[in-house]
Amino acid sequence: MSNTTLRWAIGGLLAVLCLVAVAMPGGESGGDDGPYPGRRISIMAPADPGGGWDTTARALQSTIREEFAENGGADVYNVGGAGGTLGLSQLVSKADGDPYQLMVMGLVMLGAIETNRSPVSVDDVTPIATLTTDAEVLAVPAASPLKDVDDLVAALKRDPGAVRFGGGSAGGTDQLLVGELAKTVGVEPARTTYIAHSGGGEAVTAILSGSVDVGVSGISDFQSQIEAGKMRVLAVSAPTSTKIDGKALPTLKESGVDLELTNWRGIVAPPGITAEQRAKVTAFVQRVVASKTWEENLGRFDWTPFVRTGPQLDAFVDTEQRRVKTVVSDLGLGE
Amino acid sequence: MSALLSMIDPVLAANLLDGFGNVLTPENLLLAAAGVTLGTLVGVLPGIGPALTIALLLPLTFNFSDPTGAFILFAGIYAGGMYGGSTTSILLNTPGESSSVATAIEGHQMARRGRARAALATAAIGSFVAGTIGIVLLTFVAQPVASLAVKFRPEDYFMLALIAFASVTTLVARSMTRGLISLFLGILIGCVGIDQLTGQPRLTAGVDQLGNGVDIVIVAVGLFAVGEALHMAAKLKKGTDDDEIIDPDGDTVVEDDDLPERRFLGMRRKRNRWLSREDARRSWKPWLRGAAIGFPFGALPAGGAEVPTFLSYATEKKLTKHPEEFGKGAIEGVAGPEAANNASFSGTLVPLLTLGIPTSATAAIMLAAFQVFNLQPGPELFDEQSDLVWTLIASLYVGNVLLLLLNLPMIRVWVKVLEVPRPLLYAGILAFATLGVYSLSGSTTEVLVMYVIGVAGFFMRRYDFPVAPVILGVILGPVMEVQGRRALVGAEGDLSVFFSRPLTIGLLTVAIVALVLPYLPAIVARLRGRKDGRKLVFGDED
Structure with missing residues (x-):
C-alpha cells in the first residue's frame, strides 16, 4: 500500500468513528393532525440502559417495529438518573405539546419525586396508560x-x-x-x-x-x-x-399482612397536548399492548399485564401518588 | 491442552473448553479481531484510550442479541490499547497511555539507536508471554476468588477501597501531598450527584444534569484526552525535537559516544531481524518478572498499570548486568514494563469479575457495560453467567494470539497513524472527545464539565500533579463511602463493625502495610544510624 492510500484509509476509519459518535437520537416535527402515529415516535427511558424502564421502552419499540412500522416506527433514548426525575423534567421542559415524545415511567418515579424533592411531578405530564406490573x-x-x-x-x-x-x-x-x-x-x-x-x-x-x-x-x-x-x-x-x-x-395477604404493592410501569406524554391528541395516543398504545408481539414480550420478561387508561388511570395515579407521599414521609426520606 | 487441564480440574477444563468453543465461531473471532485492531489503533494515538473507545461503542452494542459478543469486543479493545501504547512510546517518545510511560524511557532510546525493531519485538513478544501468563493465572484464580468474595460484606469492600487509596497515594506520586491532592480532587468529583442511600442531591449547584453524578467516562475523557491534547499542544509550541517519528525499517542511527562502536556495527548489520538471540536471552527473564509484578498489582485495587510498570522498570534497572545501558536503550527496560503492563490487564479483571470493583478507568467502563446488559459482576456472575465469563476468558487467549499476529507485521500501518501531523491529531482528539461525550449524554452540560476537567487535567500535568489518583478517587471514592455507610447502617451505627471479623481486620492490616511499606527503607536506614534513607517512589509522568 502506498503512503497516500494508507493515509486515506486511516483518515476514513477516523471519519467513520466520528460518524458513529454523532449518530444520536433526534426529533422532527410536522403531521400532527392526521391519524396517530403520523411519524416516528420517540420513547424516552428515563434510566440508564438495562433496567426495567429501558426494557419496557425497548419492548414497546420492538412491538411498534414488528406490527405498526408503516408510520415510521419508534426510537428509544435514555436519560438516566435520579430515579427518572431528570428524564421527567427534560420531558416537561423540552417536549411540551409534542404527542410524539413519550416517556416510560412507573411507581419508582413517584417515590423518587418525593424523595429527591423534584420540582416537577407526574401532575406536570399527561398520563397515557399503565402497561405492566412486577x-x-x-x-x-x-x-x-x-x-x-x-x-x-x-x-x-x-x-x-x-x-x-x-x-x-x-x-x-x-x-x-x-x-x-x-x-x-x-x-x-x-x-x-x-x-x-x-x-x-x-x-x-x-x-x-x-x-x-x-x-x-x-x-x-x-x-x-x-x-x-x-x-x-x-x-x-x-x-x-x-x-x-x-x-x-404465598402472598402477604395469605400470610396475614393486609398489604398489596406491585411495581407498575406505564407511559406518559408531555404536558400541553390536547384532549383529542391524548385520546389518539391512548388508542394507539391500546392497540400496541393488544398485539401479539407485545404478548410475546410480556412472556419473555415475565411481566403481568396491567393496562389502565383514561379516567380510571387518572384516579389510579392519584391514589398511588398520595400513597407514596405518605410512605416516603413515614420513612423519614426527602427531609 | 485438554489433557493437561483435565489433570488439574475437570470442571474448570470443561468450562474453559466450552468458552473456547464459543469464541471460535466466525462471528466472535471477527469481533475479537476487530477489538484488538481498534484497541491497538486507539492505543497508538496519544490521548484516545480504550476507556473512551469502549464508552463510545457502548450504545452500539445494545443491538447485540447476546452480550458475550460485546464483551469479546471490549476485552479486545482493552488488551489492544495496552499493547498499542508501546508502539507510540518507542517510536515517538509520546506514551499513548499512562501505563506506557516506563516503556518510553528505554524504548525510545533503543529506537534512536536504530534498534526500533528489537524494541518493538521485545515489547510485542513480552506482551504476549506476560499476557498469556496473566490469563492463565486469571483462569485459575478467578473461581476461588469468587467463592471467597461471596463472604465479602460492605465493611470488607470499604477496606478494599482503603487499600487502594493507601497504595496509590504512597506509590504513585513523587510527593505524597501532590498524590493526596489529586486523590481528593477525584473523591470530590465522585461525591457529586444524588446520594445513593438517602436520595439527596449533593454538590450539584442546582444543576439538574449533575444529579446523576459526573460520569466516569466524562472524567476519563476530560483528564486523558482533553488534558493530554492541551498539554501536548502547549509543548508543541515550544518546538521540541523529540517528536520525530522513527521508522523501524529506516537507517536512522543516532551517533552515540558512549557505546563501543563495534557493538553498534554488529547491531546495525542485524537491523532487519526483529529479535536477535542476544536480545531474546536478555529479554525472557524481564518478561517473566514483569508478569510476576504486573498480575498481582493489576488484581489488587492499586490503580491500574502505572505502578507495576514503574516497579518493573526499577527492578530491571537494579538486576541488569548492563547497568551502563540504562537510559541509553537497555532492552530489559522495555521487556519488563511491557510485560508488567499486559499482565496487569488480566489482573484487573480479577476484582472486576469477582467483586464488581473496577481498578482502572477502562475497567469502570466495562463495569458499566455489564450493567447495560443487566449483569452484575460479582461472585454470582460465575454461577449465573458461567458461559459468558468463560467465553470472555477464552477470548483473551485468542485476542493475545491475534495481537501478536497483527502487530509486528502491521507495524507500518501504525507508523502511518503516527505520521498524522500533530496539530491535526490534537484537534482531531478534541473534536472526537467533544462529539463522543455529547453523543453519550446528549447534553451540553456534560460537554462543559468535560472541558472543565480537561483544563484542570492540563494544569495538573503542567504543574506535575499525578493524574491517575483522580480517576481512582472518582471510581473508588463512592465505593468507599457507600460501602462504609452501608456497613454502619447495617450495624446500627456501631463502629466496631470495622474490626469485628477476621477478614475485615486482615484487609485493614494490608492497607496499613501498603501505607508503611514505601517508607521502610527510610526507617531501616534511620535505625542503622544513616540519615539519607529515601522513600521508594515510582515516577508518574502520565
Whole structure:
C-alpha cells in the first residue's frame, strides 16, 4: 500500500468513528393532525440502559417495529438518573405539546419525586396508560432463622432496627414496600433499617454475604438464586400468588399482612397536548399492548399485564401518588 | 491442552473448553479481531484510550442479541490499547497511555539507536508471554476468588477501597501531598450527584444534569484526552525535537559516544531481524518478572498499570548486568514494563469479575457495560453467567494470539497513524472527545464539565500533579463511602463493625502495610544510624 492510500484509509476509519459518535437520537416535527402515529415516535427511558424502564421502552419499540412500522416506527433514548426525575423534567421542559415524545415511567418515579424533592411531578405530564406490573418478593438467605412472614413480623416488633432490609435505590418500590409493611404491622417505618443498593443484582450479593437479613426486589432479580436454593421466599407482594419451580409462593395477604404493592410501569406524554391528541395516543398504545408481539414480550420478561387508561388511570395515579407521599414521609426520606 | 487441564480440574477444563468453543465461531473471532485492531489503533494515538473507545461503542452494542459478543469486543479493545501504547512510546517518545510511560524511557532510546525493531519485538513478544501468563493465572484464580468474595460484606469492600487509596497515594506520586491532592480532587468529583442511600442531591449547584453524578467516562475523557491534547499542544509550541517519528525499517542511527562502536556495527548489520538471540536471552527473564509484578498489582485495587510498570522498570534497572545501558536503550527496560503492563490487564479483571470493583478507568467502563446488559459482576456472575465469563476468558487467549499476529507485521500501518501531523491529531482528539461525550449524554452540560476537567487535567500535568489518583478517587471514592455507610447502617451505627471479623481486620492490616511499606527503607536506614534513607517512589509522568 502506498503512503497516500494508507493515509486515506486511516483518515476514513477516523471519519467513520466520528460518524458513529454523532449518530444520536433526534426529533422532527410536522403531521400532527392526521391519524396517530403520523411519524416516528420517540420513547424516552428515563434510566440508564438495562433496567426495567429501558426494557419496557425497548419492548414497546420492538412491538411498534414488528406490527405498526408503516408510520415510521419508534426510537428509544435514555436519560438516566435520579430515579427518572431528570428524564421527567427534560420531558416537561423540552417536549411540551409534542404527542410524539413519550416517556416510560412507573411507581419508582413517584417515590423518587418525593424523595429527591423534584420540582416537577407526574401532575406536570399527561398520563397515557399503565402497561405492566412486577411482583415484589421478600426473600431471605437459605440459612436464615426467619421461616415465614410471622417470624419476620415478630422480629420487626421485637426490635425494628435489627432487621436489615436490602433492596434497590432509596425511596424506590423496594423501600416503599418495607415502609408499608412496617406500618401495616404496627411498627414505626422510620425505625426500619434499609440498605439501598444500585439494583437487585447488587442486593443479591449483599444478601448472600449475610450483610442483609431480608432482600426486597422484583421477582426476576432473585429468581435464579431462589431456584438454586440459595434464597428462600417469605412472601410476594402481589395480589395473587406466583410460582417459581412449580412451587406457589404465598402472598402477604395469605400470610396475614393486609398489604398489596406491585411495581407498575406505564407511559406518559408531555404536558400541553390536547384532549383529542391524548385520546389518539391512548388508542394507539391500546392497540400496541393488544398485539401479539407485545404478548410475546410480556412472556419473555415475565411481566403481568396491567393496562389502565383514561379516567380510571387518572384516579389510579392519584391514589398511588398520595400513597407514596405518605410512605416516603413515614420513612423519614426527602427531609 | 485438554489433557493437561483435565489433570488439574475437570470442571474448570470443561468450562474453559466450552468458552473456547464459543469464541471460535466466525462471528466472535471477527469481533475479537476487530477489538484488538481498534484497541491497538486507539492505543497508538496519544490521548484516545480504550476507556473512551469502549464508552463510545457502548450504545452500539445494545443491538447485540447476546452480550458475550460485546464483551469479546471490549476485552479486545482493552488488551489492544495496552499493547498499542508501546508502539507510540518507542517510536515517538509520546506514551499513548499512562501505563506506557516506563516503556518510553528505554524504548525510545533503543529506537534512536536504530534498534526500533528489537524494541518493538521485545515489547510485542513480552506482551504476549506476560499476557498469556496473566490469563492463565486469571483462569485459575478467578473461581476461588469468587467463592471467597461471596463472604465479602460492605465493611470488607470499604477496606478494599482503603487499600487502594493507601497504595496509590504512597506509590504513585513523587510527593505524597501532590498524590493526596489529586486523590481528593477525584473523591470530590465522585461525591457529586444524588446520594445513593438517602436520595439527596449533593454538590450539584442546582444543576439538574449533575444529579446523576459526573460520569466516569466524562472524567476519563476530560483528564486523558482533553488534558493530554492541551498539554501536548502547549509543548508543541515550544518546538521540541523529540517528536520525530522513527521508522523501524529506516537507517536512522543516532551517533552515540558512549557505546563501543563495534557493538553498534554488529547491531546495525542485524537491523532487519526483529529479535536477535542476544536480545531474546536478555529479554525472557524481564518478561517473566514483569508478569510476576504486573498480575498481582493489576488484581489488587492499586490503580491500574502505572505502578507495576514503574516497579518493573526499577527492578530491571537494579538486576541488569548492563547497568551502563540504562537510559541509553537497555532492552530489559522495555521487556519488563511491557510485560508488567499486559499482565496487569488480566489482573484487573480479577476484582472486576469477582467483586464488581473496577481498578482502572477502562475497567469502570466495562463495569458499566455489564450493567447495560443487566449483569452484575460479582461472585454470582460465575454461577449465573458461567458461559459468558468463560467465553470472555477464552477470548483473551485468542485476542493475545491475534495481537501478536497483527502487530509486528502491521507495524507500518501504525507508523502511518503516527505520521498524522500533530496539530491535526490534537484537534482531531478534541473534536472526537467533544462529539463522543455529547453523543453519550446528549447534553451540553456534560460537554462543559468535560472541558472543565480537561483544563484542570492540563494544569495538573503542567504543574506535575499525578493524574491517575483522580480517576481512582472518582471510581473508588463512592465505593468507599457507600460501602462504609452501608456497613454502619447495617450495624446500627456501631463502629466496631470495622474490626469485628477476621477478614475485615486482615484487609485493614494490608492497607496499613501498603501505607508503611514505601517508607521502610527510610526507617531501616534511620535505625542503622544513616540519615539519607529515601522513600521508594515510582515516577508518574502520565
